Amino acid sequence: MVSLRPGGIYTKTKLQQELETLSTCGMFEKVEMEIKTNPDGTVSITIPFLESTWETADRFRCINVGLMPQSKPIEMDPDMTENEIIDYYRSQEKDYRRRMERARPYLLPMPVHIEILDMISKNGDVSERLLQKIRDRVQQWYHENGYACAQVVNFGNLNTNEMACEVVEGDITQVVIQFQDKPGNVCEGNTQYPVVRSEFPKKLRQGQVFNIEAGK
Numbered sequence: 001m002v003s004l005r006p007g008g009i010y011t012k013t014k015l016q017q018e019l020e021t022l023s024t025c026g027m028f029e030k031v032e033m034e035i036k037t038n039p040d041g042t043v044s045i046t047i048p049f050l051e052s053t054w055e056t057a058d059r060f061r062c063i064n065v066g067l068m069p070q071s072k073p074i075e076m077d078p079d080m081t082e083n084e085i086i087d088y089y090r091s092q093e094k095d096y097r098r099r100m101e102r103a104r105p106y107l108l109p110m111p112v113h114i115e116i117l118d119m120i121s122k123n124g125d126v127s128e129r130l131l132q133k134i135r136d137r138v139q140q141w142y143h144e145n146g147y148a149c150a151q152v153v154n155f156g157n158l159n160t161n162e163m164a165c166e167v168v169e170g171d172i173t174q175v176v177i178q179f180q181d182k183p184g185n186v187c188e189g190n191t192q193y194p195v196v197r198s199e200f201p202k203k204l205r206q207g208q209v210f211n212i213e214a215g216k
Contacts, residue, residue, distance in 0.1 A: 146213035
């Protein structure tokens with residue numbers, strides 16, 4: 001994440017950009033940059049930070065949000081009263097629960113759920129570092145099993161007892177047939193499209209989750 005390297009030459013603007021990148025990445029609650037000039041003219045850079053954390057969760061849930069419309073968060077008015085802020089968070093939580101109820105079944109198997117829940121229980125507080133490990137593990141399972149387009153897009157329900165991992169699995173929404181010549185250029189084919197479609201594996205048809213192994 002940090003591109004600064006020993007021996008490099010950096011401008012004040014570059015250092016400010018590095019600090020801004022760290023401050024806005026979501027991993028840290030607070031980030032600072034301390035610069036000290038050495039007697040030989042070089043500088044030493046220290047980056048103290050406070051990692052972002054959330055309350056410990058005792059449940060883990062995977063949510064398939066593929067093909068679901070993206071929710072648009074409502075900005076909080078800075079002039080809200082305390083009661084209005086409480087109502088705001090309650091409304092946000094209610095909307096998110098409705099979103100979870102509309103989610104379709106997911107492919108991630110239960111043993112991986114249990115493995116991730118064990119990671120959460122051993123870690124204590126939920127940190128951005130832990131979320132990255134969970135993201136990597138979930139995507140690893142999908143990719144190792146041929147679901148090359150699957151990715152974790154968000155974590156919801158943080159600061160509650162149930163962590164929600166939002167996954168897009170790679171739904172096939174359209175199938176386009178193209179013929180190519182030997183150099184790889186698109187050309188007219190001799191086989192009619194209905195014949196080609198009839199030979200398509202069922203797992204590569206519209207409505208299925210794309211799996212790279214299905215076409216082999």
